[in-house]
Amino acid sequence: MFETHTFPCPNCNEIINDSMRECRFCRAPIDPQAARAAGELQARVNQACSDASYTATAAYLMFAFLLLDLIPFVPFVWLAYVLTFFAVIFLIVRWQVRFGGLRTRDPDYKRALFSRNVALVLWLVAMPVWIVGHIFGAVIIAVLFR
Numbered sequence: 200m201f202e203t204h205t206f207p208c209p210n211c212n213e214i215i216n217d218s219m220r221e222c223r224f225c226r227a228p229i230d231p232q233a234a235r236a237a238g239e240l241q242a243r244v245n246q247a248c249s250d251a252s253y254t255a256t257a258a259y260l261m262f263a264f265l266l267l268d269l270i271p272f273v274p275f276v277w278l279a280y281v282l283t284f285f286a287v288i289f290l291i292v293r294w295q296v297r298f299g300g301l302r303t304r305d306p307d308y309k310r311a312l313f314s315r316n317v318a319l320v321l322w323l324v325a326m327p328v329w330i331v332g333h334i335f336g337a338v339i340i341a342v343l344f345r
């Protein structure tokens with residue numbers, strides 16, 4: 200089966216697909232090879248967007264585990280936190296390798312970059328917050344149960 204990809208028309212920017220010989224909006228002729236390349240790029244951008252939002256979600260989850268772990272006497276949450284901590288940096292690095300060099304002006308790709316940045320910032324502050332939180336928690340417990 201012939202697979203079609205959608206992409207913005209180089210002439211009018213309306214979304215068309217690479218099975219067409221001319222744009223159905225502005226009637227500009229479409230070079231099939233350029234259309235296929237544009238369609239494949241668009242597919243990569245779409246993949247970059249879904250991977251980036253997945254990565255950001257993993258970072259939120261990591262932070263939720265972190266905060267839960269700061270509540271004393273909740274067992275085993277630290278393990279979930281540590282596992283998501285490593286998962287998040289893995290996802291960020293993988294995203295960067297796959298999609299970091301995409302050349303496109305697609306606004307969705309800008310949103311994907313933003314999601315990656317959110318995940319990276321959460322990851323960078325996670326360990327300091329975790330350590331400081333635990334020191335604070337230990338001090339509070341020491342004062343309360345003296």
Ligand SMILES: [Zn+2]
Pocket residue numbers: 208209210211212213222223224225226227
């Ligand atoms: Zn067009």
